[in-house]
Amino acid sequence: MERSVLIFDGDCGFCTTAVEFARRRMRIDAEIVPWQFTDLAALGTTRRRAEHEVLWITPDGRVRGGAQAVAVLLIAAGLPWAPLGVIMRIPPFRWIAHGVYRLIANNRHVLPGGTPACSLPASRRP
Numbered sequence: 001m002e003r004s005v006l007i008f009d010g011d012c013g014f015c016t017t018a019v020e021f022a023r024r025r026m027r028i029d030a031e032i033v034p035w036q037f038t039d040l041a042a043l044g045t046t047r048r049r050a051e052h053e054v055l056w057i058t059p060d061g062r063v064r065g066g067a068q069a070v071a072v073l074l075i076a077a078g079l080p081w082a083p084l085g086v087i088m089r090i091p092p093f094r095w096i097a098h099g100v101y102r103l104i105a106n107n108r109h110v111l112p113g114g115t116p117a118c119s120l121p122a123s124r125r126p
Helices: 013-025 047-052 067-076 082-087 093-104
Strands: 004-008 032-035 055-058 063-065
Touching: 013 032, 032 055, 032 063, 047 063, 047 067, 063 067, 067 082, 067 093
Parallel strands: 004 032
Antiparallel strands: 004 055, 055 063
């Protein structure tokens, strides 16, 4: 791998909207792909993990998930986003970021752009 990869849930309207926002507003030197169209094993991760959280995979194979994936994305985007990403990596803000991420991820089906399908495991989605 030459560039980092951001993996997200392409079936989730909320996730897709968030990724499109990042593409439009941030300078991200990474490949951004839905997990549904990715060889997860080749990237060193699993379908179960990709269904559970957004993933950031570095060219050297480090996998970060959830709030820490978002933090690294923000850092990689440069100013004005990077300071927020740095803060999200420092305790106690790291713990707060994790809690907020889980709250959003667990309720994405009721957020703008979300659909009832977002609350289902990928194997049960229409």
